[in-house]
Amino acid sequence: MTSRRRRFVAWIGRVVARVRQAGESARRLGEHPERLALPALAATSAALLLVVFYYPVATVFVDAVTVDGEVSFAPIAGVISDSFYVGWLAEAGVPSVSELPSLGRFGFTAWQAALSTVASVALGLPGAWVLARFEFRGRQTLRSLTILPFILPSMLVVVGFYAAFGADGTLNGVLGAVGLPQVDLLPSLSAVVIAHAFYNAPLVTRVVTAAYERVDAGAVETARALGASRRRAFWDVVVPQLLPAVLVGATLTFVFTFASFPIVLALGGTRLATVEVLLFSAIRQLEYGEAAALAVVETGISLVLTAAYLRYERRSQTERSAVRPLSRRELVPSAWRERATWTARRLGSRLAIVGYGAIVIGVFLGPLVSVVYESLVVDGQLTTTAYEFLVDRQRTGASFQVKPWPAVRNSIGFGVATLLVALPAGVAMSVVTTGDSRWSRLVDLLSVAPFAVSGIVVGLGLLRGLVFGVVVFGYRVTVTGPVAITAAHAVGAYPFVVRNVAPALGALDDQLVESARSLGASRLRALVDIELPLIWPGVLAGAAFAFAVSVGEFDATVVLAEGGGTYTMPVAVERYVGRRLGPATAMGTVLLFVTAASFVVLDRVGGGGIGGFGGGNDGGGDRS
Amino acid sequence: MTDAARVGLDGVRVAYGETTALADVSLEVEPGEFFTLVGPSGCGKTTTLRLLGGFESPTAGVVRIDGRDVSGVPPEERGVGVVFQHYALFPHMTVSENVGYGLRFADPPGGVTTDERVSELLSLVGLPEAGERDPTTLSGGQRQRVALARALAPGPQLLLLDEPLSALDAQLRERLRRTVRRIQRELGITTVYVTHDQAEALAVSDRLAVVNDGRIEQVGTPRTVYRRPATRFVAEFVGDNNLFEGEVVATDGTAGVGQEVAADRDSAATVAVGETTLTVATDRPRGASVTFCVRPEALDPAVDRNRLDVTVTETEFLGETSRVRGEWRDQLITLRTTEPPAVGETVSVGFDPDAVHVVSE
Numbered sequence: 001m002t003s004r005r006r007r008f009v010a011w012i013g014r015v016v017a018r019v020r021q022a023g024e025s026a027r028r029l030g031e032h033p034e035r036l037a038l039p040a041l042a043a044t045s046a047a048l049l050l051v052v053f054y055y056p057v058a059t060v061f062v063d064a065v066t067v068d069g070e071v072s073f074a075p076i077a078g079v080i081s082d083s084f085y086v087g088w089l090a091e092a093g094v095p096s097v098s099e100l101p102s103l104g105r106f107g108f109t110a111w112q113a114a115l116s117t118v119a120s121v122a123l124g125l126p127g128a129w130v131l132a133r134f135e136f137r138g139r140q141t142l143r144s145l146t147i148l149p150f151i152l153p154s155m156l157v158v159v160g161f162y163a164a165f166g167a168d169g170t171l172n173g174v175l176g177a178v179g180l181p182q183v184d185l186l187p188s189l190s191a192v193v194i195a196h197a198f199y200n201a202p203l204v205t206r207v208v209t210a211a212y213e214r215v216d217a218g219a220v221e222t223a224r225a226l227g228a229s230r231r232r233a234f235w236d237v238v239v240p241q242l243l244p245a246v247l248v249g250a251t252l253t254f255v256f257t258f259a260s261f262p263i264v265l266a267l268g269g270t271r272l273a274t275v276e277v278l279l280f281s282a283i284r285q286l287e288y289g290e291a292a293a294l295a296v297v298e299t300g301i302s303l304v305l306t307a308a309y310l311r312y313e314r315r316s317q318t319e320r321s322a323v324r325p326l327s328r329r330e331l332v333p334s335a336w337r338e339r340a341t342w343t344a345r346r347l348g349s350r351l352a353i354v355g356y357g358a359i360v361i362g363v364f365l366g367p368l369v370s371v372v373y374e375s376l377v378v379d380g381q382l383t384t385t386a387y388e389f390l391v392d393r394q395r396t397g398a399s400f401q402v403k404p405w406p407a408v409r410n411s412i413g414f415g416v417a418t419l420l421v422a423l424p425a426g427v428a429m430s431v432v433t434t435g436d437s438r439w440s441r442l443v444d445l446l447s448v449a450p451f452a453v454s455g456i457v458v459g460l461g462l463l464r465g466l467v468f469g470v471v472v473f474g475y476r477v478t479v480t481g482p483v484a485i486t487a488a489h490a491v492g493a494y495p496f497v498v499r500n501v502a503p504a505l506g507a508l509d510d511q512l513v514e515s516a517r518s519l520g521a522s523r524l525r526a527l528v529d530i531e532l533p534l535i536w537p538g539v540l541a542g543a544a545f546a547f548a549v550s551v552g553e554f555d556a557t558v559v560l561a562e563g564g565g566t567y568t569m570p571v572a573v574e575r576y577v578g579r580r581l582g583p584a585t586a587m588g589t590v591l592l593f594v595t596a597a598s599f600v601v602l603d604r605v606g607g608g609g610i611g612g613f614g615g616g617n618d619g620g621g622d623r624s
Numbered sequence: 625m626t627d628a629a630r631v632g633l634d635g636v637r638v639a640y641g642e643t644t645a646l647a648d649v650s651l652e653v654e655p656g657e658f659f660t661l662v663g664p665s666g667c668g669k670t671t672t673l674r675l676l677g678g679f680e681s682p683t684a685g686v687v688r689i690d691g692r693d694v695s696g697v698p699p700e701e702r703g704v705g706v707v708f709q710h711y712a713l714f715p716h717m718t719v720s721e722n723v724g725y726g727l728r729f730a731d732p733p734g735g736v737t738t739d740e741r742v743s744e745l746l747s748l749v750g751l752p753e754a755g756e757r758d759p760t761t762l763s764g765g766q767r768q769r770v771a772l773a774r775a776l777a778p779g780p781q782l783l784l785l786d787e788p789l790s791a792l793d794a795q796l797r798e799r800l801r802r803t804v805r806r807i808q809r810e811l812g813i814t815t816v817y818v819t820h821d822q823a824e825a826l827a828v829s830d831r832l833a834v835v836n837d838g839r840i841e842q843v844g845t846p847r848t849v850y851r852r853p854a855t856r857f858v859a860e861f862v863g864d865n866n867l868f869e870g871e872v873v874a875t876d877g878t879a880g881v882g883q884e885v886a887a888d889r890d891s892a893a894t895v896a897v898g899e900t901t902l903t904v905a906t907d908r909p910r911g912a913s914v915t916f917c918v919r920p921e922a923l924d925p926a927v928d929r930n931r932l933d934v935t936v937t938e939t940e941f942l943g944e945t946s947r948v949r950g951e952w953r954d955q956l957i958t959l960r961t962t963e964p965p966a967v968g969e970t971v972s973v974g975f976d977p978d979a980v981h982v983v984s985e
Binding site for chain 1: 677678679698699700702704705706708710712714715716725726728729730771774775777778780784
């Protein structure tokens with residue numbers, strides 16, 4: 001009894017001490033309000049994320065499990081038992097061997113994502129080999145260019161594919177000029193898959209190149225010295241170190257292409273509708289219940305895939321950088337004039353690279369060059385009619401028509417607004433969480449979550465929740481289109497800021513901040529005086545990313561800009577597509593230049609690695 | 625200059641989830657003292673220093689600086705100067721800007737201007753001309769001196785040095801060690817120094833604490849810790865030592881080997897070590913098991929008591945003396961000698977019962 005009482009007295013003592021301590025800390029905080037600035041900023045960011053991402057997505061989920069205010073699993077059950085969506089899974093019995101089982105829309109969505117993943121890996125892997133193993137002029141620039149898919153608007157890819165491979169596109173122009181028959185590639189599954197490869201192969205290249213550069217030459221040389229042939233050493237030493245990176249690239253590609261929207265919408269046509277496209281048309285037909293159910297099932301699948309991606313990513317991050325990377329060979333041997341230099345092996349590898357280069361130029365450069373070309377050339381004549389159309393539309397267009405100048409102005413406005421929201425939020429979150437492993441895990445997860453949830457779903461949630469209005473304590477809270485669009489863009493852009501700033505902060509010696517603080521600087525002051533000056537390239541890269549992501553965003557914008565005057569450049573491009581190539585390509589060219597400007601900023605300030613995207617820790621994003 | 629602080633830890637515990645970095649540590653550091661925390665890596669000495677700096681908070685217990693409980697006081701309000709192993713100079717500032725950084729938040733002590741204070745400190749550390757230089761162009765030793773000047777500039781009441789010399793080569797380390805000690809004496813600033821190098825700890829400290837596995841094994845002057853290690857760990861960690869374990873089989877006059885014991889000395893006991901017996905100055909009762917240590921320099925061929933026949937297995941030439949390792953009855957023995965025997969040779973040494981220190985377990 002006495003010992004229990006003693007313990008109780010001790011406990012009371014500890015509680016009193018704790019309370020006194022808390023009071024003391026609170027008093028000190030009161031004396032130094034600036035000490036609250038960072039936590040307050042981080043808390044605001046978290047609240048913002050909650051309001052404009054988690055809350056809207058939650059509304060969608062609630063929509064999916066309620067019918068007329070009653071809890072019901074009917075909408076979801078409806079989707080997963082409908083053979084239209086899930087194919088033979090919804091049918092009784094086992095499908096007969098003689099006829100191919102129907103895949104349903106989910107099955108088809110997964111099928112095109114799988115094809116796209118295979119195509120992306122096939123197109124991306126040789127690139128990693130060339131970038132990691134050969135030295136040539138422009139190698140660094142090419143390596144930097146692999147960042148492009150993160151900031152290239154998907155609408156631009158769409159219009160590029162129309163310009164290059166459409167009925168009136170560059171390819172048919174070239175074929176016609178040399179007297180060959182015309183081809184009709186659009187719309188088709190192949191076009192979708194190739195466009196997805198255009199988008200995601202550079203991602204595979206980027207991640208695998210980084211892994212390749214981490215392979216230690218000593219390990220390969222040791223294997224050779226122990227008797228392994230060149231090929232054997234490659235399979236035993238190099239391949240196992242590349243495999244996690246390939247898996248990272250492949251899972252990320254699958255996640256992106258599973259929920260890809262504008263490319264499938266525009267290049268696939270109605271016959272090839274994926275879940276995301278059906279989701280969009282359900283919203284357009286105001287069938288929110290079905291849309292919500294589709295969104296839940298789709299998001300569930302994406303989340304599982306994203307979890308797999310995070311696992312692979314973590315595994316590939318554990319590898320240390322190479323003590324001595326594998327040396328690069330000259331792509332063109334300096335003694336190329338001498339016949340003796342050209343062994344069969346050398347000649348073979350160089351020919352393969354030339355062939356690969358031709359494909360790369362066709363797939364990557366073709367569409368982008370075609371955008372500019374088709375906007376300027378009609379029937380072989382250089383003309384400015386496409387641009388005149390834009391000017392004309394601006395002057396005389398009706399109020400319901402999409403005009404070019406508001407699109408440009410809105411895009412830049414949303415870009416700047418996104419920057420202003422996402423940059424401080426991302427920096428604050430990075431500072432608060434860097435160094436604390438438990439927190440950084442959580443933030444990693446929270447910041448990747450927007451990748452796993454499609455822009456359409458976020459847009460739907462924002463529309464159903466904040467734009468239509470929510471009742472809070474008896475007041476009806478509504479936000480307008482522009483605010484909702486900025487919010488959606490900020491949610492998509494913020495992870496890019498974190499992924500550029502957090503690794504840079506993490507790489508700084510903790511003792512720099514500790515020294516500053518022991519010398520009298522507050523945490524905020526240490527950030528401003530010491531950390532930000534040292535990591536500003538990462539911050540600037542984050543800013544450029546945020547801007548570019550906003551400028552290129554399509555999915556959420558098209559949902560939220562419906563009917564209003566808040567359309568952006570990608571939305572305008574989509575509206576112009578389908579009539580003649582001219583207007584869409586002209587608008588696309590403008591978009592291309594804005595995007596290119598962002599890339600130049602990124603490349604200049606980001607140095608070699610460009611923030612957190614140099615290594616195996618590539619993120620992805622809502623790149624619509 | 626602010627008055628030197630008295631520093632104290634009372635029953636401090638630091639735990640990270642399951643792992644305990646510090647278990648119930650209590651310490652007192654006197655004003656103006658040069659106090660060293662020494663121990664193997666991961667023992668908790670750096671954690672102790674970081675508690676004082678305000679970079680960690682105790683899970684339980686109290687940290688006091690100048691009698692004041694500093695829990696919850698952020699680093700910037702502690703008036704503590706810190707020097708880290710890897711200097712942590714701000715790479716985007718010049719040497720002067722680094723040294724002057726702390727003076728942005730406090731007036732320089734002694735009523736001088738910031739510039740005067742900066743050049744005063746740079747002279748103190750022997751780098752009067754380096755002000756405009758980029759710290760990344762300095763050598764390791766120079767950087768560490770700049771780091772020291774920076775820590776001292778605002779006139780802290782406590783200086784914390786976290787392995788400040790470990791990244792430097794041996795010769796430079798010794799020279800800089802003397803510089804640090806000279807400056808510390810001149811300023812009379814309370815200093816807590818962390819090192820894993822026991823020789824360094826013995827050389828510089830007023831007092832030192834030997835830390836192991838989150839606990840303090842012993843606190844004392846270098847002389848006490850070396851001569852009278854409180855635990856087996858201290859005996860083995862500080863300097864070379866020979867440890868013996870045995871059981872007291874006879875005490876005092878009952879020694880029975882015919883060896884007389886001086887009345888004014890500690891009582892002697894006969895201790896059975898393996899198959900033989902040794903005479904050791906201790907008052908442990910008969911039947912008690914004892915662990916005792918004998919320093920290598922106490923093992924002397926000229927002493928004819930407690931003879932050990934040591935078979936030499938290796939010798940290391942250290943300059944003035946050589947360290948000789950060998951085996952005696954399957955036990956490793958370390959000797960010091962000016963004339964090392966050849967490997968394989970057997971040397972006979974003895975030790976005085978009074979040269980023994982009994983380690984409490």
